Amino acid sequence: MGNEVKLQEALKTIFDADSALYQTRGFQRRIGYGTRPALVNIDLANAWTRPGHAFTCSNCDEIIEATNRVLEPARKLKIPIIFTTTAYAVTEGPNTDMGMWGRKIPCETLKVGSEAVQIDSRLNVQPDEHVIVKKRASAFHGTMLAGLLRSADVDTVIITGTTASACVRNTAEDAIAEGFRPILPRETIGDRIAGAIEWNLFDIDAKFGDVEPVDNVIRYLESLNGAPR
Amino acid sequence: MGNEVKLQEALKTIFDADSALYQTRGFQRRIGYGTRPALVNIDLANAWTRPGHAFTCSNCDEIIEATNRVLEPARKLKIPIIFTTTAYAVTEGPNTDMGMWGRKIPCETLKVGSEAVQIDSRLNVQPDEHVIVKKRASAFHGTMLAGLLRSADVDTVIITGTTASACVRNTAEDAIAEGFRPILPRETIGDRIAGAIEWNLFDIDAKFGDVEPVDNVIRYLESLNGAPR
Amino acid sequence: MGNEVKLQEALKTIFDADSALYQTRGFQRRIGYGTRPALVNIDLANAWTRPGHAFTCSNCDEIIEATNRVLEPARKLKIPIIFTTTAYAVTEGPNTDMGMWGRKIPCETLKVGSEAVQIDSRLNVQPDEHVIVKKRASAFHGTMLAGLLRSADVDTVIITGTTASACVRNTAEDAIAEGFRPILPRETIGDRIAGAIEWNLFDIDAKFGDVEPVDNVIRYLESLNGAPR
Amino acid sequence: MGNEVKLQEALKTIFDADSALYQTRGFQRRIGYGTRPALVNIDLANAWTRPGHAFTCSNCDEIIEATNRVLEPARKLKIPIIFTTTAYAVTEGPNTDMGMWGRKIPCETLKVGSEAVQIDSRLNVQPDEHVIVKKRASAFHGTMLAGLLRSADVDTVIITGTTASACVRNTAEDAIAEGFRPILPRETIGDRIAGAIEWNLFDIDAKFGDVEPVDNVIRYLESLNGAPR
Numbered sequence: 001m002g003n004e005v006k007l008q009e010a011l012k013t014i015f016d017a018d019s020a021l022y023q024t025r026g027f028q029r030r031i032g033y034g035t036r037p038a039l040v041n042i043d044l045a046n047a048w049t050r051p052g053h054a055f056t057c058s059n060c061d062e063i064i065e066a067t068n069r070v071l072e073p074a075r076k077l078k079i080p081i082i083f084t085t086t087a088y089a090v091t092e093g094p095n096t097d098m099g100m101w102g103r104k105i106p107c108e109t110l111k112v113g114s115e116a117v118q119i120d121s122r123l124n125v126q127p128d129e130h131v132i133v134k135k136r137a138s139a140f141h142g143t144m145l146a147g148l149l150r151s152a153d154v155d156t157v158i159i160t161g162t163t164a165s166a167c168v169r170n171t172a173e174d175a176i177a178e179g180f181r182p183i184l185p186r187e188t189i190g191d192r193i194a195g196a197i198e199w200n201l202f203d204i205d206a207k208f209g210d211v212e213p214v215d216n217v218i219r220y221l222e223s224l225n226g227a228p229r
Numbered sequence: 230m231g232n233e234v235k236l237q238e239a240l241k242t243i244f245d246a247d248s249a250l251y252q253t254r255g256f257q258r259r260i261g262y263g264t265r266p267a268l269v270n271i272d273l274a275n276a277w278t279r280p281g282h283a284f285t286c287s288n289c290d291e292i293i294e295a296t297n298r299v300l301e302p303a304r305k306l307k308i309p310i311i312f313t314t315t316a317y318a319v320t321e322g323p324n325t326d327m328g329m330w331g332r333k334i335p336c337e338t339l340k341v342g343s344e345a346v347q348i349d350s351r352l353n354v355q356p357d358e359h360v361i362v363k364k365r366a367s368a369f370h371g372t373m374l375a376g377l378l379r380s381a382d383v384d385t386v387i388i389t390g391t392t393a394s395a396c397v398r399n400t401a402e403d404a405i406a407e408g409f410r411p412i413l414p415r416e417t418i419g420d421r422i423a424g425a426i427e428w429n430l431f432d433i434d435a436k437f438g439d440v441e442p443v444d445n446v447i448r449y450l451e452s453l454n455g456a457p458r
Numbered sequence: 459m460g461n462e463v464k465l466q467e468a469l470k471t472i473f474d475a476d477s478a479l480y481q482t483r484g485f486q487r488r489i490g491y492g493t494r495p496a497l498v499n500i501d502l503a504n505a506w507t508r509p510g511h512a513f514t515c516s517n518c519d520e521i522i523e524a525t526n527r528v529l530e531p532a533r534k535l536k537i538p539i540i541f542t543t544t545a546y547a548v549t550e551g552p553n554t555d556m557g558m559w560g561r562k563i564p565c566e567t568l569k570v571g572s573e574a575v576q577i578d579s580r581l582n583v584q585p586d587e588h589v590i591v592k593k594r595a596s597a598f599h600g601t602m603l604a605g606l607l608r609s610a611d612v613d614t615v616i617i618t619g620t621t622a623s624a625c626v627r628n629t630a631e632d633a634i635a636e637g638f639r640p641i642l643p644r645e646t647i648g649d650r651i652a653g654a655i656e657w658n659l660f661d662i663d664a665k666f667g668d669v670e671p672v673d674n675v676i677r678y679l680e681s682l683n684g685a686p687r
Numbered sequence: 688m689g690n691e692v693k694l695q696e697a698l699k700t701i702f703d704a705d706s707a708l709y710q711t712r713g714f715q716r717r718i719g720y721g722t723r724p725a726l727v728n729i730d731l732a733n734a735w736t737r738p739g740h741a742f743t744c745s746n747c748d749e750i751i752e753a754t755n756r757v758l759e760p761a762r763k764l765k766i767p768i769i770f771t772t773t774a775y776a777v778t779e780g781p782n783t784d785m786g787m788w789g790r791k792i793p794c795e796t797l798k799v800g801s802e803a804v805q806i807d808s809r810l811n812v813q814p815d816e817h818v819i820v821k822k823r824a825s826a827f828h829g830t831m832l833a834g835l836l837r838s839a840d841v842d843t844v845i846i847t848g849t850t851a852s853a854c855v856r857n858t859a860e861d862a863i864a865e866g867f868r869p870i871l872p873r874e875t876i877g878d879r880i881a882g883a884i885e886w887n888l889f890d891i892d893a894k895f896g897d898v899e900p901v902d903n904v905i906r907y908l909e910s911l912n913g914a915p916r
Contacts, residue, residue: 003242010239013232018422025283025421026335054254080782090815095767097817097831099838100405105436106255128777130784135831136406137436144784144822144829150608150637151786165432173399176329177365179608192254193247199428203394207334207366309553319586324538326588326602328609357548359555364602373555373593373600379837379866380557408837461700468697471690476880483741483879484793512712558863563894564713594864595894623890631857634787635823650712651705657886661852665792665824 004194011198018202028206031181033220034155038080040139040175041067042161042168044123045085047109047116048190049162054106057162057190064122066187066214067160071123073221080152081129084139086110086167087117097135137167140174149180156181158217159209160188164200172209182209185217233423240427247431257435260410262449263384267309269368269404270296271390271397273352274314276338276345277419278391283335286391286419293351295416295443296389300352302450309381310358313368315339315396316346326364366396369403378409385410387446388438389417393429401438411438414446462652469656476660486664489639491678492613496538498597498633499525500619500626502581503543505567505574506648507620512564515620515648522580524645524672525618529581531679538610539587542597544568544625545575555593595625598632607638614639616675617667618646622658630667640667643675691881698885705889715893718868720907721842725767727826727862728754729848729855731810732772734796734803735877736849741793744849744877751809753874753901754847758810760908767839768816771826773797773854774804784822824854827861836867843868845904846896847875851887859896869896872904 022028044067047053049060057063074081090096091108098107110117112133119125132143139145149157157180159171168189175182184204191197205211251257273296276282278289286292303310319325320337327336339346341362348354361372368374378386386409388400397418404411413433420426434440480486502525505511507518515521532539548554549566556565568575570591577583590601597603607615615638617630626647633640642662649655663669709715731754734740736747744750761768777783778795785794797804799820806812819830826832836844844867846858855876862869871891878884892898 003246007239007243010236014236014424017232018424021422026338027283027333029333031329031332054256078781089817093815094765094839095815095817096838097835099408099831099834100260100410103260103410104256104258104405104438109255128780128782130776130782136834137402138406141403141406142829142831142834144786146604147635147637147786147823147829148784151783152637152781153613155611166436170399170402173366173402174370176333177367177370177605179328179605179610181329181332193250195243195247195428196432199424200432203425203429207395209333307552318588322586323536323610324586324588325609326606328602328605357551357553359547359553364605371600371602371605373557375833376557376594376600376864376866377555379833380554381552381866382842384840406834408834408839461704465697465701468694472694472882475690476882479880484796485741485791487791489787489790512714557866558718558868561718561868562714562716562863562896567713595860596864599861599864624894628857628860631824631860632828634791635825635828637786639787639790651708653701653705653886654890657882658890661883661887665853667791 007195011195015202022206031210033183034181036154037156037158037221038082038149038152038154039070039074039158040082040084040171041123042084042139042159042171043086044083044161045117045119049120053116054109057192060190063162063188063190064120066185067123069214070158070160070185070188070217073218075126077221077224080149080154082132082145083119083123083125083129084132084134085117085119086135087112087133088135099135101136138170138174139167140171140178146178154180156183158183158185160185162190163196164189164191165193165196169200169204172204176208183217184209184211185214186211187214236424240424244431251435260439262412263410265383266385266387266450267311267378267381267383268299268303268387269311269313269400270352271313271368271388271400272315273312273390274346274348278349282345283338286421289419292417292419293349295414296352298443299387299389299414299417299446299450302447304355306450306453309378309383311361311374312348312352312354312358313361313363314346314348315364316341316362317364328364330365367399367403368396369400369407375407383409385412387412387414389414391419392425393418393420394422394425398429398433401433405437412446413438413440414443415440416443465653469653473660480664489668491641492639494612495614495616495679496540496607496610496612497528497532497616498540498542498629499581500542500597500617500629501544502541502619503575503577507578511574512567515650518648521646521648522578524643525581527672528616528618528643528646528675528679531676533584535679535682538607538612540590540603541577541581541583541587542590542592543575543577544593545570545591546593557593559594596628596632597625598629598636604636612638614641616641616643618643620648621654622647622649623651623654627658627662630662634666641675642667642669643672644669645672694882698882702889709893718897720870721868723841724843724845724908725769725836725839725841726757726761726845727769727771727858728810729771729826729846729858730773731770731848732804732806736807740803741796744879747877750849750875750877751807753872754810756901757845757847757872757875757904757908760905762813764908764911767836767841769819769832770806770810770812770816771819771821772804772806773822774799774820775822786822788823825857825861826854827858827865833865841867843870845870845872847872849877850883851876851878852880852883856887856891859891863895870904871896871898872901873898874901
């Protein structure tokens with residue numbers, strides 16, 4: 001039996017036990033959808049979505065496809081759509097904008113202006129959609145995202161992208177901390193190491209946001225069509 | 230074979246494979262110790278450390294003991310020592326300070342002023358040590374922690390406490406984002422569900438901070454004794 | 459002619475000229491009232507509102523009375539009501555929570571738990587109203603205020619209190635930056651030095667929030683009575 | 688007697704009286720220089736420094752010259768040098784990144800990529816110097832500045848630029864709140880309306896940072912030359 005299959009079986013066993021404890025204790029509640037969503041797509045740039053980079057993730061074709069399925073009704077609704085990328089202007093010396101993060105992960109491969117940090121062209125970023133260049137894991141940290149969402153009267157943040165074990169998770173944690181409802185369409189979330197998606201989505205769903213099938217999220221967005229905000 | 234043993238075996242297999250990929254890709258670097266540490270103890274209050282609460286964690290006697298071993302040299306050095314607890318003043322109605330978090334986890338059991346949210350008496354909080362009442366997972370979110378640490382010229386944040394899958398992890402993520410070096414003494418970190426400590430410390434060590442044996446952290450603190458800051 | 463009269467005349471002359479320039483350039487726009495207000499009362503604690511303190515302000519009886527006039531319809535509406543005070547737990551040594559601020563102003567007179575930092579009893583703080591202990595000028599900096607307001611779906615922040623030249627102004631600046639509409643009832647704002655109220659409210663009204671007669675703010679709140687949020 | 692002269696006389700009279708009160712009360716302390724400075728130049732972009740814009744300030748030739756005098760020793764020391772500009776990607780519709788600020792001031796004239804928001808060429812921005820595009824008044828709000836400065840182990844923030852009554856002041860307020868020592872070289876600070884520089888620098892010097900003659904700041908930087916950090 002392959003390691004991946006063994007891991008999935010072990011994870012299922014453990015998630016079942018953990019969920020039983022969480023349910024008894026009052027965790028894993030549903031935060032629910034609000035009425036004024038925004039769509040925040042985390043680090044779906046070439047360094048994560050295309051082969052050959054330090055940050056390359058698995059199954060990105062499927063993730064891009066699922067994200068495009070969410071983008072379609074979001075664009076019809078004209079809700080705020082934000083893409084993030086992670087990129088650095090100064091990758092050497094004491095004045096680097098990598099901060100301490102370059103001491104843990106290969107930030108130095110993510111240069112401002114390079115092809116690697118451009119949003120994947122298959123997502124067709126539109127002129128009225130925001131591309132936020134962040135320096136840290138969370139899309140909220142050191143960016144104007146919270147102010148942008150609040151000004152636009154948003155109450156629900158749909159989060160897609162990569163990676164489950166860093167930027168997506170940290171963005172979900174900050175989103176609920178800031179007072180928004182985080183919703184994560186499961187099929188749109190990626191990572192590069194085995195087990196990371198499962199474990200991190202389990203933690204997120206237990207404590208920080210609702211992990212939902214992508215079809216549910218699409219139905220939710222379609223249900224808002226024409227509704228007064 | 231028990232589920233816990235099966236999980237640990239499966240996790241070891243997967244962590245070995247994941248580490249191999251991470252090492253090739255340039256992740257799992259060592260951030261290293263700085264020269265001006267602070268000690269931040271996350272949610273070692275009765276609701277987490279004593280039996281009978283929704284938030285009760287496992288193995289808290291050992292975690293308290295290990296934390297006390299770190300506190301001893303930290304107190305001799307007179308470095309900044311901070312304890313956090315999570316507590317809410319208004320747990321009903323629209324004006325609650327639980328924000329959206331009460332919609333995911335049982336925040337309503339953590340009342341300001343209750344015995345449950347007091348720091349565990351075995352840790353002997355001293356008058357010049359700070360107790361920060363936070364409302365969210367991260368000790369930095371909506372608190373004066375970053376300002377306090379920067380003013381005290383801190384460069385390294387030693388993080389202990391509970392839980393690995395929420396408040397400890399989110400604090401480590403924010404600590405590195407703010408520009409500090411997060412160091413986590415492994416034996417001082419707790420959680421309430423199986424696998425959560427292992428998986429979250431794996432992710433943290435790969436991307437956000439150095440997970441170290443508690444003996445190493447103690448040796449580091451002792452080595453600073455008498456050193457000029 | 460007294461200095462105060464001379465100042466007021468000089469300020470009027472200059473404000474007229476400045477307003478003419480601002481109007482030509484497109485500043486001094488009206489941000490307007492939203493539909494979901496909260497009331498944030500800045501530092502109306504004894505150290506500011508009663509005689510004999512380093513922080514004592516002028517005309518506090520009138521400011522308290524005007525603030526009580528705003529509190530009345532706000533309490534009927536059951537909108538979020540927040541009071542702030544500024545207080546420090548450790549006022550000596552390197553681990554102080556005064557941060558750098560104690561190097562500019564007499565923070566050391568504001569001890570946590572002292573009568574000085576209690577909200578003025580004439581304002582009758584109610585159990586479901588929040589008292590936030592802040593460490594810095596802005597009510598948003600290092601506090602859970604932004605998260606609280608966002609979670610409560612607030613879009614408008616009515617700001618009263620002291621002082622115009624520090625905490626009130628900095629709170630208004632942060633409120634608009636976070637995406638809220640700041641509204642300042644003129645008669646509820648205090649300070650301790652001549653000219654400070656006039657100049658700071660002029661700057662705020664030009665760039666950060668609407669300074670309004672208190673009667674207008676009361677009428678606005680009364681107009682919401684019974685309205686669906 | 689011209690209005691400007693009358694204002695300056697009235698301001699001098701009032702500042703003398705206010706300073707007397709502040710000195711008695713323990714305000715107007717000196718925060719002092721630290722040992723690890725950074726230089727942050729606020730909004731010295733063409734929309735502020737050149738004629739013909741809504742944001743055009745007075746006396747910008749002198750301000751640029753004074754700022755260049757500070758830049759010279761800063762560049763020799765290789766301390767972190769940051770320039771900010773304020774610019775918006777979407778200036779119409781609900782998804783604008785102007786947030787609420789466009790409802791008070793003419794943000795819509797500051798388009799990302801336009802000549803107006805480029806840093807004034809007379810300042811010769813170098814490749815290892817950061818240009819931060821901010822959306823709000825403070826250089827810290829919604830930007831990576833605090834994380835950048837802390838990672839570079841900075842303790843002192845020298846602030847130049849425009850305007851005294853908004854972005855410079857709000858940046859100084861946030862700098863001290865974050866735990867840095869704000870130092871403002873008086874001759875490098877600009878504004879567009881009469882009295883605004885005097886009044887705001889008076890408030891800043893009383894409560895938020897040290898306003899210093901530019902010659903003192905230059906001497907300070909030169910004194911660090913060759914010093915170990």
